[in-house]
Amino acid sequence: MRDDVLVGLDIGTTKICVLIAKTEKERDFELIGIGIDPSEGLNKGVITDIEKASRVVRKALNKAEFDAGLKVRQSWVSIAGDHIQAQDSHGLVKIEKGDRIITVKDVEKVLEDASHLVLSPDREIIHVLPQEFLVDEQSRVKKPIGISAATLGVRAHIITAASTCRQNIENGVLQAGYECEGMVLQSLASAMATLFPEEEDLGVALLDIGGGTTDLAIFLREGMRYTTVLGVGGNHITNDIAVGFHTTRAKAEDIKVRYGSASLSCLDTDEKIEVERVAGRETYIASGEELVEVIQPRVEEMFELVDRELKKSGYKDLITAGVVLTGGCSLLRGIKEVSEKKLGLPTRIGYTRIKEPKEFTSPIYATAVGLILYGIKKREESVSKDKLGVRIKEWLKEFF
Ligand SMILES: Nc1ncnc2c1ncn2[C@@H]1O[C@H](COP(=O)(O)OP(=O)(O)OP(=O)(O)O)[C@@H](O)[C@H]1O
Ligand SMILES: [Mg+2]
Structure with a gap:
């Protein structure tokens, strides 16, 4: 594999996302290959079926290789799940x-x-x-x-991390025919892609709200101070819609993304929403307001859990720069408003700080972009350390 090529492999609950980047001078990089596939064999950020997961990992990596026009061997891989402590x-x-x-x-x-x-x-x-x-x-x-x-x-x-969960990721990648260059906590990678150094210095809470997990990381004076993974995410909202309107998960997901809102003030549809129901029931015509009634309590509950964690951390009063929401669920209309109301802190949506291609500024790609940035940082450090003639264990390299 070429020295100037880096691979980020985000193993998420809803999607496996591979980015291949070509590094350029001064930490700049160009995305040259992309491969995304819906996840299989994962639950709340953890591999539960290694065969299925590794099949999708291979598929996504193959797609990205084809896109980039080159073969890769190693990748920086994300790790998440509520086993993280x-x-x-x-x-x-x-x-x-x-x-x-x-x-x-x-x-x-x-x-x-x-x-x-x-x-x-x-x-x-x-x-x-x-x-x-x-x-x-x-x-x-x-x-x-x-x-x-x-x-x-x-x-x-x-x-x-729980050794078994870490090992399953490594084995899943190996079974797919590739190697892990290193493993990176999902929220650490997402933070690298979305936070500004000033925020990390002043005090900020990053929330990566994905499909299956909500990852919280608090930074102050440029160091990570607190981190935890909550087993809730966008899938719970989808499930609530499916149950509430007696429809399939696929339809509920579509309705959520197209019309959903976590607060009435952000509802931007007065359309009548057609909901095909299961078991031969007749189609139901829902209003946007009814949808908010289903979504809002779940989102509020998610932020109540987050608030409990913020208070438990002892840093709530120190996060002067407020909250940054990223991950796919941060795209839900009205989520910023619920965050501000429930946490009492200014909130912004964390888009990735890359220039091109534009679609990869979406919070959905925060972890994958962060993995590339993390990889670039590690490679730079090992180059400077080789110059010093020092070799230390992989996890000791963190601070340079
Ligand atoms: N425009 C949108 N509006 C509302 N929700 C959205 C939107 N786009 C994506 N989502 C939701 O975001 C979630 C997926 O986010 P993401 O891709 O960050 O998850 P993941 O990385 O696969 O999962 P995790 O990090 O929890 O393991 C899904 O629940 C999806 O419905
Ligand atoms: Mg994720």
Whole structure:
């Protein structure tokens, strides 16, 4: 596989999305291949049928390869699901006597120290995300390398996953005939594609609302502070419509996307909505208002769950930059209004910060675009580390 080619593989509950990018100078990239297929064998972000999932992964990768006109071998893959957990940790090391200048090796050691957690045997670390370094008495240091000190400390946010879920993703990709270059938490990838550095510094809550999961990640002073995955998403809204109007899920999905709104003030249809019902019942003519009556309570309930998490995190009063909604469900009319009402925080929709092609600015592609950005960052870091002649474990590379 060519050095200037990167692949993002977003394994979502509703769609598998592959992007192939050609990197250019200074973190710029061009999307040269795209492959999307409806997911199979997934539930709430987790692979439940490896055969089916790997078949769709292969199909999507093949489509993207055909589109790009080249073969690929490895990809950056997303991981999500409510098995994801996070906890804060800290590490401390003494700097060797001599000139006492902090080196890459010291940073490596302090991160290793922070990652010595008592984990149950069925869990693994997927990210060690430094929040800030402490150099002697001085806290909130972002780049400690080169500073002279007696001790180096770190506060880090550690993301763990159920080993079986992580393994199933890796095996699914392998069975499809490809390899994982690395695994990336869905909300971390989506954040890279949609958030501005100023927001991450001021304090922001990112919510990736997909089909099966809602992923929350809170950033403050440019570090991830809190993350959790809730097992609710757009599919629940679709189900409510299907049950409420006695129709199929496919029809309910179509109605939701075409006419649905989470608040009356954002309803932009006065059309009569034809709903074909199941089991030979006659077609029902629904109004937009009736649809809002079904959608709104579910969306409000989703934001009540989010609000509970924000309060539990202890960061609710610190997220000055407010909330950014991304993922497919953020396209639902009126969702921003419900977020502002229920959370009491300013909210915007997180489109991806890419220039071309325009359709890939949609929040649906936030994770896939973020995987490409993450991959570019990691490759740059490993190039600079090779120059330093240092090799460390994959998950220790997070902070550079
Ligand atoms: N225009 C729209 N209006 C309302 N909902 C939409 C719209 N477009 C997509 N959705 C909803 O977004 C959801 C899919 O979002 P997304 O593609 O981000 O999910 P996913 O990544 O496959 O799932 P997850 O991240 O939960 O594993 C579906 O429930 C779909 O109905
Ligand atoms: Mg998703």
